Amino acid sequence: MKKYDAIIIGAGQAGTPLARKLAKAGWRTALIERRKIGGTCVNDGCTPTKTMIGAAREAYMAGRAQRFGIPSDPSHIDLRKVKARKDEIVGQAVDGLTKSIGSTKNLDYIEGQAAFSGMKTIEVNGETLQADNIFINTGARPGIPDIEGLHTVPYLTSTTILDLTETPKHLCILGAGYVAMEMGQMFRRFGAQVTLLEKNTRILGKEDEDVAAEIHKILEEDGITICCGAELRKVSTSNDQILLELNGRQLTSSHLLIAAGRTPNTGDLGLDKTGLRTTGNGIIPVNEKLETGVPGIYAMGDVKGGPAFTHISYNDYIIISKNILEQQQRTIRDRPVPYCMFTDPELGRIGLTEQEAREQGKNVLIAKIPMTKVARGVESGDTRGLMKALVDKDSGLILGAAILSVAGGEIMSVVQMAMMGGLRYDQLRDGVFAHPTFSESLNNLFMSIDP
Structure with a gap:
């Protein structure tokens, strides 16, 4: 058994800086990541999507250039080059984080699936690790709703859609939240026909009605079809097309993106070995200092619920590191929660x-x-x-x-x-x-x- 002062599960926007901070303070620290360092933000969230949204804006501006007296023809989008640029920028970010972690003393970076085997013990790659302080930063993944036939069709998520190398002919998006807005406008600007399916009576239910209505108008001006009150009940394939059966109508599309929320990555952590209990949707409850119900175990970022933003995850790291290393009494109570939706x-x-x-x-x-x-x-x-x-x-x-x-x-x-x-x-x-x-x-x- 390897003993550490701290074990951090998940190398996301809270886990990575916390690992370096604790290690530099003299704590022997293990940082475990099953996928790629940087978490969702770097690999399939902020960094890649805003890179591709930047390319989509260039296409949009090129299309408007003649209004300013500048000849331009953006009619042929090379999505392979768009993806290649995205991959290069993501790769640079991952390489930078990897070098930073690798050069930090007192820090072991371990790639593998971590799971609790006891109250303060972790199993990973056949080894047992132990620490008095454990920090969970495992994030969340795209949620997949229970819809008849959905698993029989090649649907996309906010992760897999970023690897397309050809523009969809007709992209249908289930959901009309922030991810759906950004992806819908982006692929419309790449040349796809785009339809948004929202089961509620309007898009962006958390925003004021006048703000949501203005965004609705802007997206429709861009040529996006928005169907509110549209409940997707069944999905199948027909003649190489995806057949969508809604309440009262049918649609066909070449591609289907599921953008219906996210699910915390807690199902394979073995939390029952610690006495921790998640909520019905997999969230790990914490108090205002990000402590779970088990002393010495903390949860940070999307896995704890609440605002699912990179900057909130990073602020979780600030709160925990200040409290642990400097004996401050910082909390999440009343902290500001700014956010952006990167439509245009x-x-x-x-x-x-x-x-x-x-x-x-x-x-x-x-x-x-x-x-x-x-x-x-x-x-x-x-x-x-x-x-x-x-x-x-x-x-x-x-x-x-x-x-x-x-x-x-x-x-x-x-x-x-x-x-x-x-x-x-x-x-x-x-x-x-x-x-x-x-x-x-x-x-x-x-x-x-x-x-």
């Missing part, structure tokens, strides 16, 4: 939605302008979208914002900094920003409250 224009979100604010009984002022009122948007030809912010009428503090714009995430980050610093909306309204920038339009946004 992209959606940057921070804080409360209007619906959440009203449910909490807030006395709310709404600031809102269309991007057609943003000078930089008009000048650059990017006027799709809107800016929206919520203000507490009593204090003047900003409660939240939704920025649907080119560079929406960057503009949202300016608002987030104001919220973190406790600035009132009128300080942004009257603030001096460089002209002409997108962020300068925060002046105009908050002027909409006091015209």
